Amino acid sequence: MENNMLILYRNTVLDKDLNDFLAFMEEGKKTIMPNTELWHQREATSAYMLNKFFHFAHLYGLSGNVWHGFLSIFLVSTENPFSYAWELNQDMESSPWDAVALRDFETIWHWKNYDFSQMKLSIPSGTMEYLCSCPRENVRSTKFSFIMMKELEEFSVNLGKAKDGKEILALTKSFYQKYGIGSLGLNPAFSLKIDDGEVVLDPIAHMDGGSLQDIIGYEKQRDCLLRNTEAFVQGKPANHVLLFGDSGTGKSSCIKALLGLYYEKGLRMIEVRQHQLDDLPKLLKQIRNRNYKFILYIDDLSFEHVDTSLSYLKDVIDHSLEKKADQVLIYATSSQQHNLFGECIYFPSPTPQEFETMLLELAKRADLNLSEEEILVLAKRWELEHEQLSGRVAVQYITHLLHQMD
Numbered sequence: 001m002e003n004n005m006l007i008l009y010r011n012t013v014l015d016k017d018l019n020d021f022l023a024f025m026e027e028g029k030k031t032i033m034p035n036t037e038l039w040h041q042r043e044a045t046s047a048y049m050l051n052k053f054f055h056f057a058h059l060y061g062l063s064g065n066v067w068h069g070f071l072s073i074f075l076v077s078t079e080n081p082f083s084y085a086w087e088l089n090q091d092m093e094s095s096p097w098d099a100v101a102l103r104d105f106e107t108i109w110h111w112k113n114y115d116f117s118q119m120k121l122s123i124p125s126g127t128m129e130y131l132c133s134c135p136r137e138n139v140r141s142t143k144f145s146f147i148m149m150k151e152l153e154e155f156s157v158n159l160g161k162a163k164d165g166k167e168i169l170a171l172t173k174s175f176y177q178k179y180g181i182g183s184l185g186l187n188p189a190f191s192l193k194i195d196d197g198e199v200v201l202d203p204i205a206h207m208d209g210g211s212l213q214d215i216i217g218y219e220k221q222r223d224c225l226l227r228n229t230e231a232f233v234q235g236k237p238a239n240h241v242l243l244f245g246d247s248g249t250g251k252s253s254c255i256k257a258l259l260g261l262y263y264e265k266g267l268r269m270i271e272v273r274q275h276q277l278d279d280l281p282k283l284l285k286q287i288r289n290r291n292y293k294f295i296l297y298i299d300d301l302s303f304e305h306v307d308t309s310l311s312y313l314k315d316v317i318d319h320s321l322e323k324k325a326d327q328v329l330i331y332a333t334s335s336q337q338h339n340l341f342g343e344c345i346y347f348p349s350p351t352p353q354e355f356e357t358m359l360l361e362l363a364k365r366a367d368l369n370l371s372e373e374e375i376l377v378l379a380k381r382w383e384l385e386h387e388q389l390s391g392r393v394a395v396q397y398i399t400h401l402l403h404q405m406d
């Protein structure tokens with residue numbers, strides 16, 4: 001049982017783990033005389049490998065059959081000609097690589113049917129049962145978003161039910177068509193990092209976005225951003241957007257919340273710092289020819305000091321760097337307005353009356369057991385400690401009240 005039997009699904013980041021697991025499973029079936037040196041060596045290796053299995057389960061938030069979960073992640077994260085073909089051509093019925101991939105899937109089908117009860121190991125009772133039926137409680141992936149955790153769990157269950165390699169092929173290509181492959185397929189958001197001059201997209205498993213319905217008092221601004229994003233995702237003309245105005249008014253929250261609506265439609269978000277704008281050409285080169293729509297999110301953009309980095313931003317907006325510019329939009333927040341963007345959406349601080357409306361709506365959603373009068377009277381004291389009224393301050397006040405009532 002080695003992955004050198006595979007043709008397309010090899011030379012991946014999980015190769016060593018896969019080979020280690022396969023070797024462990026093969027070795028575990030052998031009968032060895034107890035208390036011999038060879039027996040002790042195998043027991044030590046077995047303890048290490050079981051720890052590796054359980055660590056992998058914790059890291060990726062796996063539940064159910066951990067072995068099937070590992071194979072699922074191995075399949076959906078591998079980038080090869082077959083997986084790229086199905087990511088890029090979602091309407092085709094077959095690809096030239098299907099026959100080659102089927103051979104790999106037949107091998108993987110045999111692996112997934114491994115019977116752990118065959119293992120002749122001296123391990124605590126129930127260990128193998130746990131490996132085959134890992135509980136779901138208190139499991140949260142440090143690698144993937146909650147949406148992807150649910151999708152991978154379903155994929156793993158269906159992998160376990162597959163009757164042959166053809167069913168695994170159909171299951172896998174369906175996933176590629178829906179989400180894509182590799183890191184871009186498995187994650188909704190990324191931060192841009194530079195490593196030895198090369199662009200690296202570092203996944204953000206749990207982006208603090210919330211829901212657009214949580215944005216109170218800025219419904220017109222929210223709807224304007226939604227219309228533009230909907231057009232972008234549908235392949236229609238859309239504008240680069242600047243959300244400008246006072247701090248704490250929900251500009252960043254509006255942008256981040258878009259992922260919850262459009263992730264399954266191929267939207268991905270890359271967070272770019274202002275000092276990284278000169279790396280935009282490298283970034284665009286890396287993400288071209290992928291079947292996604294990318295929002296490059298720049299928070300707290302400043303136009304006070306004109307430098308060369310802003311010229312790179314202007315090039316992207318003017319579509320002069322890449323021909324496939326309809327694949328990328330810039331969404332930025334700033335305290336200042338600028339004519340560089342096609343759509344500028346203003347987020348002002350709320351008036352005192354608007355602030356009170358925010359408070360009452362937030363209190364209603366939080367199910368606070370206080371009258372409107374009590375909430376507003378207490379809010380007057382709170383406002384004295386905060387110079388600027390904003391949506392953020394309103395949320396902080398309601399959170400304060402919740403703590404006081406505990």
